[in-house]
Amino acid sequence: MRLDKYLVEEGYFESRNRAHDAIKAGYVTVDGNKPKASAKIDENSIVEVEDAKFYVSRAGRKLDAFLEEYSIDFKNKRALDIGSSTGGFAQIVLENGVNSLACVDVGTNQLHISLRDNEKITLHEETDIRDFEAPEKFELITCDVSFISILQIVSDIDRLIESGGDIVILYKPQFEVGKDVKRDSKGVVQDIDAIDRRKEDFEANVKKLGWELKYQSLSKVSGKEGNKEYLYHLVKNI
Structure with missing residues (x-):
């Protein structure tokens, strides 16, 4: 699954655009690294969101x-x-x-x-x-x-x-x-x-x-x- 889609499905962000912005800003890491929105993740991936506060924009x-x-x-x-x-x-x-x-x-x-x-x-x-x-x-x-x-x-x-x-x-x-x-x-x-x-x-x-x-x-x-x-x-x- 793509990282941006995962972040929406898990409730971190309301849309893939919002998830993409957070990834681009460096708020999201996968296995300790800063990935692209298109990065593929699986059940073994460790996804961390530094700033999980929801912003409407x-x-x-x-x-x-x-x-x-x-x-x-x-x-x-x-x-x-x-x-x-x-x-x-x-x-x-x-x-x-x-x-x-x-x-x-x-x-x-x-x-x-x-x-x-x-x-x-x-x-x-x-x-x-x-x-x-x-x-x-x-x-x-x-x-x-x-x-x-x-x-x-x-x-x-x-x-x-x-x-x-x-x-x-x-x-x-x-x-x-x-x-x-x-x-x-x-x-x-x-x-x-x-x-x-x-x-x-x-x-x-x-x-x-x-x-x-x-x-x-x-x-x-x-x-x-x-x-x-x-x-x-x-x-x-x-």
């Missing part, structure tokens, strides 16, 4: 790892998750004790079934954050969006966050640097200077909004194709 791993190295207090806060998709960030935000969570995404029927019945979640599907309205501002906003520059929505994050509120953003250079920047065959950005320049632009723009940069770091989990991504913690001070 790779985004959950990214945020969880960030919060392990840098603590942010989420407890009892009114939270908004922008670009909720399958709920990677939402899962971790809920696990960290928020009081309520509004999930906003332009798609539909994406939120993982394990989250859909959570009474703390209010789901806003087929909703662009630029059109989203809320009765009160949020104490915490998390954001993980793709195929759009984060600079196109920072003004909306700003109008939705209360003074003193926490903002956590997954910054994805592959959607920030433009189409003309050098990439490899998988779309991984190769121009480090371009990444640095765009990050500086982002930081300068949000500073003008009164956001204070508290911490930023390279995500321990790369983008799906291998792009380096970054997590930011900022606080709205004005």
